[in-house]
Amino acid sequence: MSFVAEFNSLPLDALVKQSLAGSAAAARDAIGRPDKSLADFAALISPAASELLEAMGRRAHAMTQQRFGKVVRLFAPLYLSNECINNCKYCGFSRDNAILRVTLTADEVLQEARALKAQGFRNILLVAGEHPKFVSNSYLEDCVAALHPDWPSISLEVGPMETAEYRPLVAAGADGLVVYQETYDRTIYAAMHTAGPKRNFDWRLETPERGYAAGFRRLGISPLYGLADWRHEAISVAAHAAHLLRNCWKASLTISLTRLRPCAGEFQPLTHMTDRELAQLVCAFRMMFPDVGLVLSTRESPKLRNGLVPLGVTLMSAGSHTEPGGYTGAGKEHIHQTVRGRIVGTASGSSEWAPATPPALNATEQFHIADVRSPQEVADLIRQLGYEPVWKDWDAALTA
Numbered sequence: 001m002s003f004v005a006e007f008n009s010l011p012l013d014a015l016v017k018q019s020l021a022g023s024a025a026a027a028r029d030a031i032g033r034p035d036k037s038l039a040d041f042a043a044l045i046s047p048a049a050s051e052l053l054e055a056m057g058r059r060a061h062a063m064t065q066q067r068f069g070k071v072v073r074l075f076a077p078l079y080l081s082n083e084c085i086n087n088c089k090y091c092g093f094s095r096d097n098a099i100l101r102v103t104l105t106a107d108e109v110l111q112e113a114r115a116l117k118a119q120g121f122r123n124i125l126l127v128a129g130e131h132p133k134f135v136s137n138s139y140l141e142d143c144v145a146a147l148h149p150d151w152p153s154i155s156l157e158v159g160p161m162e163t164a165e166y167r168p169l170v171a172a173g174a175d176g177l178v179v180y181q182e183t184y185d186r187t188i189y190a191a192m193h194t195a196g197p198k199r200n201f202d203w204r205l206e207t208p209e210r211g212y213a214a215g216f217r218r219l220g221i222s223p224l225y226g227l228a229d230w231r232h233e234a235i236s237v238a239a240h241a242a243h244l245l246r247n248c249w250k251a252s253l254t255i256s257l258t259r260l261r262p263c264a265g266e267f268q269p270l271t272h273m274t275d276r277e278l279a280q281l282v283c284a285f286r287m288m289f290p291d292v293g294l295v296l297s298t299r300e301s302p303k304l305r306n307g308l309v310p311l312g313v314t315l316m317s318a319g320s321h322t323e324p325g326g327y328t329g330a331g332k333e334h335i336h337q338t339v340r341g342r343i344v345g346t347a348s349g350s351s352e353w354a355p356a357t358p359p360a361l362n363a364t365e366q367f368h369i370a371d372v373r374s375p376q377e378v379a380d381l382i383r384q385l386g387y388e389p390v391w392k393d394w395d396a397a398l399t400a
């Protein structure tokens with residue numbers, strides 16, 4: 001059974017209500033139960049459980065060290081293209097935003113990758129908007145094949161595909177697939193995605209399973225906190241994770257902790273999740289899923305990232321740029337504006353997100369990052385916290 005069928009029968013509203021009304025005693029019981037149910041997870045993220053945060057933090061810390069050791073893996077996003085045919089209200093790359101756009105050539109992708117390699121990275125996440133003309137499957141395959149000799153771990157965060165379309169990408173050297181559902185609330189999903197293929201909620205929800213069938217051995221999922229009620233999202237993604245752990249058991253799974261950030265289009269979050277609630281959620285995920293990796297990006301501030309590492313974060317990005325060409329200026333010669341998916345000329349915008357030219361230094365970013373420390377600064381901080389930063393944790397030879 002695909003997750004869509006399971007998702008449709010989940011008593012999500014009841015679980016959210018149960019969470020909101022939960023007691024500290026119920027949360028204590030949930031902490032102590034070895035095999036936790038979704039109801040236990042709802043108790044762990046309840047307002048009442050907030051008073052147990054210190055105890056939850058100690059438990060989550062111990063479990064993380066037991067399962068993952070004292071290491072934090074580092075990765076970098078490499079944006080290939082910010083062209084997109086979808087309108088997602090919360091995203092800077094949204095089709096109707098008048099921003100500066102570019103799709104890097106394979107050579108420019110290699111230029112960006114070399115800069116990341118020089119900083120120490122060996123684990124890379126290739127990100128692109130969804131645009132079949134600019135970001136075709138063969139383009140992605142060419143990029144992955146060009147990077148594969150130097151990059152032991154290559155993950156993709158691109159438009160969803162059929163299983164058969166994913167297979168050549170896996171064969172070319174991609175081993176991870178990241179797909180955020182954005183929101184698990186169907187009504188809000190419909191309101192946020194006003195044009196483009198991304199409007200199909202179910203197709204997106206089944207993407208990790210199609211990727212697994214194609215051979216990806218790392219899967220990453222997440223909502224984007226700031227759209228629907230965060231407890232609704234957290235319980236949904238917990239159910240999704242449990243389904244994938246049961247059905248895609250050969251793959252390793254990560255859940256990202258992704259909150260909305262400012263971007264072109266000036267979208268304002270619809271809901272709010274506090275830093276303390278995010279910390280509680282990290283602990284709850286760790287206790288619910290001892291072996292699942294938890295990902296924290298540069299969307300969060302240095303102070304919060306420092307504080308969340310000991311609670312259970314296992315994978316962090318660092319020094320990120322969220323625009324194509326952001327690391328080296330690659331591709332700036334062919335930056336242009338695109339309106340409704342069509343190139344309309346050279347860069348000539350005049351907003352904060354699309355500054356007037358000349359010269360446009362870079363294409364427009366997807367969102368502002370909050371942690372602007374360099375990768376080395378982040379690595380030093382990880383060491384100061386008593387952990388080892390890990391730049392490479394896989395070698396293609398291990399799959400042979």
Ligand code: SF4
Binds near residue numbers: 092128198
């Ligand atoms: S979230 Fe993805 S699909 Fe939506 S506009 Fe941004 S890049 Fe395009």
